[in-house]
């Protein structure tokens with residue numbers, strides 16, 4: 001065991017995103033979103049934040065604390081269904097699960113930083129902050145290996161048309177209007193490119209010619225014919241025994257899933 005490799009959090013992120021699914025793969029700079037880094041109380045950390053206010057951006061160096069395993073090869077969510085060496089990806093499943101994110105620094109307050117969009121789940125421990133310095137940290141003309149290939153493929157027109165049955169539209173509107181849950185962008189983005197089974201994109205082949213795509217605590221059930229994907233309906237992902245189990249107090253969208261089961265009992269197992 002090496003000595004001197006101790007590391008402790010300097011603070012924790014309050015992002016309001018309890019689920020990994022809710023956090024973006026990288027920060028979405030188009031979202032008008034604020035997040036907070038709550039520093040561990042104490043004069044030392046307060047002093048360490050001196051002079052940071054003039055920087056537009058900072059690097060957060062943090063821990064994927066929700067992960068327990070790592071894999072030498074991973075299946076990135078974007079691009080074709082192809083495994084990549086974990087060091088050639090930003091996957092959370094790393095031998096030392098350290099994340100790095102350049103975030104907008106909106107304000108330095110006593111004991112906390114107000115930040116722009118980020119890709120961290122609520123409660124993520126943060127180990128360090130460094131100023132983002134464009135002259136040191138930005139090399140926009142650098143090649144980005146397989147990511148460049150994926151981006152080039154994504155700039156081509158989508159290969160599949162996506163249609164929704166009236167029932168699927170009813171489900172999407174019901175989720176949106178009653179529970180503020182909106183999957184339309186994700187469904188269109190993923191299914192119009194490639195609806196084939198993919199573990200990280202959570203697409204599975206089901207019985208017959210049916211497939212489903214996991215969206216947080218929900219599934220979208222679909223069929224593919226020629227170059228058209230038809231979304232048939234949505235359904236809750238958790239079985240009733242989980243939803244009613246008091247030993248599982250924090251199930252995502254629990255109330256919404258129970259309400260869906262009452263409204264469309266024939267669609268759930």
Ligand SMILES: C[S@@+](CC[C@H](N)C(=O)[O-])C[C@H]1O[C@@H](n2cnc3c(N)ncnc32)[C@H](O)[C@@H]1O
Nearest residue numbers: 020023024025064065066090099100120121124
């Ligand atoms: C693809 S990683 C990229 C993280 C960082 N920007 C990087 O490049 O190192 C972002 C994903 O990590 C997951 N994630 C965020 N916070 C996490 C945490 N504390 N533990 C485990 N997974 C987390 C979320 O699913 C999010 O979509």
